[in-house]
Amino acid sequence: MKPTLAGYARASTIAEATAWLAEADGDAKVIAGGQSLMAAINMGLGGDTRLIDINGIEALKGIRLEGDRLVIGALTRHAELGRHPLIAEHAPLLTRAVPLIAHEAIRTRGTIGGSLSHADPAAELPACVLALDALIRISGPGGEREVAADDFFEDVYVTDLAQDEIVTAISLPLAAAKEAQLIRELSRRAGDFALAGIALVRRPSGHRVAFFGTGPRPMLGRSVMAALDAGDLAAALAAVPEDIDPQSDPHASAAYRRHLASVLLRRCLEDLAA
Ligand SMILES: Cc1cc2nc3c(=O)[nH]c(=O)nc-3n(C[C@H](O)[C@H](O)[C@H](O)COP(=O)(O)OP(=O)(O)OC[C@H]3O[C@@H](n4cnc5c(N)ncnc54)[C@H](O)[C@@H]3O)c2cc1C
Known part of the structure; x- marks a missing residue:
């Protein structure tokens, strides 16, 4: 019933x-x-x-450039994100992430604002916005504010949103020339949530690495990032277990998720080298 x-x-x-x-x-x-x-x-x-x-609120729709930022309305569907030319040009990580999310029917309705607010620790878009160093725009009766993605995700399905606030948009820095943006994950079947995944951005200013499916929320790999910035790939791979906090569940053990996270980072580094 x-x-x-x-x-x-x-x-x-x-x-x-x-x-x-x-x-x-x-x-x-x-x-x-x-x-x-x-x-x-x-x-x-x-x-x-x-x-x-909130589907009738026009102010939550659209993808646009605002100065040196790319702004994505909270009601942007996953499918639109995946095919939009401004996203492909300025935040290709999101273009690459979309086909990994669920199935076409779900991508046709699901929104980026919903995905971030829902904060599933195994979801792709929260990890991507963390790796991209996004700001989350929030509105409530008290006014508007912006929160760094790193401060937005707090725990399993828990965010910094108050109960009378909504996410209105996501603001991202534009990808620099020669910036690399990669995502890799492993799921048992296409469309399933990932057992573990990694979003990696290499900018002139340094690396940003976010792990998903390996802790209560998407997690920045701070030790991994420091090692990559120092050019020490072996140290970056060795640091993965320090940066994540996986749990065992019926789908995979914590040890297997830890192993997967290292393998996925190694594959990303191979992609970067290639
Ligand atoms: C079978 C299945 C497989 C899936 N697989 C994946 C997957 O592999 N990867 C993945 O990332 N996701 C997956 N999803 C989830 C999917 O991506 C959802 O679309 C997404 O997580 C939620 O977006 P939504 O717009 O549908 O949000 P809704 O379902 O409408 O809302 C989700 C939550 O967010 C809140 N909310 C929504 N919008 C806002 C807003 N603007 N401000 C504040 N709160 C808001 C709602 O109140 C609710 O608590 C899957 C879903 C299904 C059913």
């Missing part, structure tokens, strides 16, 4: 959505693509949830 919902409302502005969230005092949830939220509600995890649909 499907659970019933306590209500549904379609917001047409950001202010309307956040005012309704504040009014609901924790009893309402924003719905974007619905690809994670509806599954949770159908499993009975939503309680007596009221849904606030």
Whole structure:
């Protein structure tokens, strides 16, 4: 039996959505693509949830350049992200990540704002925005703020968002000339969440490496990054276990995930060398 919902409302502005969230005092949830939220509600995890649909808010849509930043609206679907020329030119990591996410039907509805807010530790886009050093734009009744991706993801499905706030956009630095952006993961079947994965960016200013599926949240590989910046590839590979915190579950043991993370980093380094 499907659970019933306590209500549904379609917001047409950001202010309307956040005012309704504040009014609901924790009893309402924003719905974007619905690809994670509806599954949770159908499993009975939503309680007596009221849904606030943000799909009609024009200000959350679109991909554009703002000075030296690329800005991606929170309602951008995974599929649009994967085929957009500005993304391919300025943040090719996201273009490469999209085909790894779920299946085409899910990519057609799922949004980047939903993926970041849901904060599944094995999801690709949270790790990508961390590797790209993105800022997450957030709106609430108190106004707007920007949070570094590194401070946004806190724990399994937990972010820095307050219950009356929504993600409005993601702002990224533009890829520099000759910048390398790579993603690698291993999943049991195409479309499954990754058992472990890595997003790696090599900029003139240094490396940024984010691991996913190997801890409670996407994690920056700080020791790995320092070793790569020093040009010591062996030290970078040896540092992987320091930077991640994998758990065992029915899909894979922590030891196997640790091994996979090292193998995936080695393959990325081989790609960079090639
Ligand atoms: C079978 C299956 C396989 C999948 N495989 C993968 C995979 O391999 N990799 C992967 O990354 N994902 C995967 N997903 C998840 C998919 O990518 C989702 O689309 C995504 O995680 C959530 O996006 P959404 O727009 O559908 O969010 P929704 O389901 O609408 O919302 C998810 C959560 O985020 C909140 N939310 C949504 N938008 C906002 C916003 N703008 N501001 C604040 N809160 C917001 C909602 O309240 C809810 O709590 C899979 C999903 C399914 C069903």
